[in-house]
Amino acid sequence: ANEVRSQAITEVLNRTAVETVETRPLSEIWAIDVFNLAKMEEALSKNAFKAMKKTVQTGEPLDSATADIVAAAMKDWAMGKGAKFFSHVFYPLTNITAEKHDGFIVTNPEGNAITEFTGSLLIKGEPDGSSFPNGSLRMTNAARGYTSWDPTSPAYIMWTANGATLMIPSVFMSWTGESLDKKIPLLRSISAMDASARRVLTLMGETDIAPFNASCGAEQEYFLVDQHFAVARPDLLLAGRTLFGAAPAKSQEFDDHYFGAIPERVQVFMQAFEEKLYRLGIPAKTHHNEVAPGQFEIAPYYEAANVAADHQQLLMTVMKATAAEHGFLCLLHEKPFAGINGSGKHVNWSVANSTQGNLLDPGTSPEHNLNFLLFCGAVIRGVHKFGPLLRAVIATASNDHRLGANEAPPAILSVYLGDQLEGVFNDIKAGKISVSSDGGVMDLGLSQILNFQRDPGDRNRTSPFAFTGNRFEFRAVGSSQSVSGPLTALNTILADSLQWVADQLEVQLEAGKTRPEAVAIVIKELMELHSDAVFGGDGYSSEWHEAAVKERGLRNLPTSAEALPVFTEPDIIALFEKTGVLSALELNARYEVYAEQYINSIAVEAKLVIDMAKTIIYPAALKYAADLANTYAVANEVGVSFDTTQVKVIAENANLLLSTVASLSSELERHDFADTKAHMLHSATSIRGLMDTARSHADALEVEVDDAVWPLPKYREMLFIK
Ligand code: ADP
Ligand code: MG
Incomplete structure (x- = not known):
């Protein structure tokens, strides 16, 4: 390795875990x-x-x-x-x-x-x-x-x-x-949801109804890279991800990191970090290795959504600061390393109050089951009607690298219910579960069916939004994101759907139906309109990408450039205005800000690509090419000859690298766009495309150039040396 790299490696190997001094028991520091x-x-x-x-x-x-x-x-x-x-x-x-x-x-x-x-x-x-x-x-x-x-x-x-x-x-x-x-809309969405939930439960005969809140438990994935490596990587420091880097010989194919023993230094960091969280009243619960080498996860216990959102932000702040104290750069980027699993933030979400409990928990009593069906049905309707909104609230330049990639949920929003629950909803839709008017079948026969086993094995990892027994898990959220946007959207679509449910229930009850009858009728109608959003198959497959769009009419919005304009669509504006969560003006401001951020963050990366290509990678390639050429010349003098293919490969890639970044520079100069969306699409296609091309030439150089002169820490070093 070159001097900078070998020095970094030596420093990293000489590190010892930082000692923590906190010895007081949890009860004293909580x-x-x-x-x-x-x-x-x-x-x-x-x-x-x-x-x-x-x-x-x-x-x-x-x-x-x-x-x-x-x-x-x-x-x-x-x-x-x-x-x-x-x-x-x-x-x-x-x-x-x-x-x-x-x-x-x-x-x-x-x-x-x-x-x-x-x-x-x-x-x-x-x-x-x-x-x-x-x-x-x-x-x-x-x-x-x-x-x-x-x-x-x-x-x-x-x-x-x-x-x-x-x-x-x-x-x-x-x-x-x-x-x-991001806080005000979240608070407003909680009120909107509270009002709707209250209306439905009142129609269902509940009288004592405490205030509702959403619950949120966010699982946070992240990478740790030693700071000695990070300082030698301008891309990690400024963009939070590697813009270059050839794949290592070994990455994650053995699954030997997942739930494996946590490296000592990392474990010390995790414990120190969690002690700080305890002092702040943040209920850190589990931590473990993730799938990729160098990747980890922390999940606190769930809390009321508004508190959880603040705590999640604080957690990210404290995590980065503590990592630095322990000599790590903590990467929250969704895809710090190409070809290696990215990081998400699984937002576990449910709706509860202190009198009726968690409305997304099927429970065991018949009444509870009826309420559960209505709330769960309302979520299905919301995902179907407003799937593109759920896509828009997770749209960032960094999350685009992850969504639709092989290890992450697709950019098409559907909802996974699990075989058993999907069966119940489908049976109601097909009219197979009906109610006799004497109310004798009070529970719709559901108490048996719904009292299903919550087998965590029954998990579909390929769904962006999955029911997991007593909550939904929004898995498509990006690791660097605030959870407020996703929570606000979920609460808002639920508020809207519960109003629809209440309207339908009212009609049936006024027509003299019993509550169980009315629920069956409402859910049947709901499923007839919205069951296209329910999908239990392989969300990664190309068949699904095709069927979702062609047969079910769901929208596939692969990039943020396509997803963010959803905020300007009339039905989305109407949704937010009707629920009182955001005015049209406030919503449009969000579109503008997010679009600008998207364009800017790609532009920053593109400038880094140009800079690193010209001042770090190209010079290294040139130096080695000169070495080779010299060697060939000297060899010729003494009458031996070497195969010169290598220097040609290097020259070709070095030239293409330079010409590509020249094109990138001129594309960055363009400002003649019809509107913001056109500008975003240019970033998503032209700019990103040229960045990828530049990278392919640089990565080709990395595997040709002598390791002793390659200036950037390599993937194998950043990922495997702790
Ligand atoms: P996993 O199998 O997905 O790792 P965990 O049991 O670790 O599941 O839980 C993941 C997160 O979901 C945790 O933050 C947990 O507190 C949270 N969670 C559990 N129940 C609920 C619920 N009813 N509502 C919201 N979040 C919940
Ligand atoms: Mg999970």
Whole structure:
């Protein structure tokens, strides 16, 4: 290996696991850094606590008197831990987490420093929003936005080597009230779903109905690469993925990494990372190796969707920071290494409240089964009507590398129910399960059928959206994404479908049908309209790609360039407006921002390809070609000759590499597009196509050029040396 690489290898091999110092038991560190209800109860008066608790549980706004009291208590708690600063944490339309730091300090006229933190500082912080992507909202409103604490998500402490900062999970909106973030629509979608669920359950005769929320448990996949290798790879540092790199002789064909023993250094990192999560009240539960070498997964226990979404963002932040402390670069990109499994984020989603429980759990009682059928049916309808929306909310430049590839769900949205449940829905559709009007068959015969075994073996890994016993698992979500978009879409389509279900139920009940009869009729009709979305076969197969489109009329949107414009379609605008989750203006702003991000992230990668090709790869190839040519010349002088094929292969690929990146440069200069979609399609086809061509020549060079001069850490090094 060349000097940089061999030095990196030596450094990596000399590493030892970082020692962790935390020795306290879990019970002592759990949520130690969170100002949660338990800590508020200790710190607040009875009345203030009661008001606060009501806000947390119902999402009702906090009155200003209580806000002042809570702010004071929060400040005391944080300063007790040494905090001098606080920060509103918010979630702009990128997938990142944004922070606006402030000091508690103010000076008085006497020149003394005092600390101040009022309710209005807690509720309204004012970041200069002008540099966050706002889409068209930038034009119609003052660019500035403000942040405001979301009291349903507790404040917490973040530690640096220098001390503590109080972090306040916030919403981010324009002065005219438009959402500029991912949190507000999620909160609105929960309310919309709550209202619809309540309506259906009321029709089903339930009287005591607690507020609904979605539950979310997100399984997060990621790669770890030693920082010594990463610093020698500009593509990993700037784009989070390798833009070049020949396939190693061995990759994942033996499946020997999956659930194998976790390397010591990685295990130490995982434990340190999870200890930090515990301090933040994030219920980390499982961690293990994933399929690809160097790939791992962490899954916390599920929580209420709004809390889970904040925790998921925090988890990604803490994971990257902790990985760095342990000498790793943590890659959340969906496809860091070509030809090797990519990373997803499986979003497990269900709908529950404290009185009826989880409505996506078939349960054992007949009444529960009826409610389950309605909710599950509503999900089927939602996926069928709004499959393209589910595709659009997972559309990013990076996830495009994964969707439709061999190991990841296809870009066609269908729903997998499992044989047994699919059978039940099909039987209802076929009229095989009917109800006698005396109500004697109260349970539709379903209690037996639905009391099925939840065999985890009965899993279809090829489905983008699968029922897994008591929840749905949205597997097509990308590993670097915020879960808020997918959760918002799921809640919203469910809210809409439950309204449809309620409308149909009402008609049947008014016509004098019993509830079981009405349910059977509604589900039968629902399946007649929407069963095309149900698919239990192999989602990776080419047969499915053809049948889904031709026979079932489902849409295949392979790239984000095709998927993102779904946000501008009339039925999607109507869906979001009707449910009150996003106005047409807010929705369009999202389209613009996501499209711009898509175009920009491909452009950044393309520029890196050009830069690395010209300044790193081509020079290395040239140097080795010169060596070879010299050798041939000297050999000739002494009357021996070598086969010169190799130098010709190198010359050919080096020349093609240069000409390809020259074309890439000129394609990047183009700006004459009819609209945003045309621009995105250009990025998806021309730019990406040329990047792939450049890569094929560079990778061909990598396997010809002497290992001693190749400048970029190779796949085998990055993936296998820990
Ligand atoms: P897998 O077999 O997919 O690895 P796990 O048992 O590890 O399944 O669960 C994956 C995730 O699903 C976890 O975060 C878990 O807490 C979550 N989960 C379990 N039940 C539910 C539910 N009812 N609603 C939402 N998420 C759930
Ligand atoms: Mg799973």
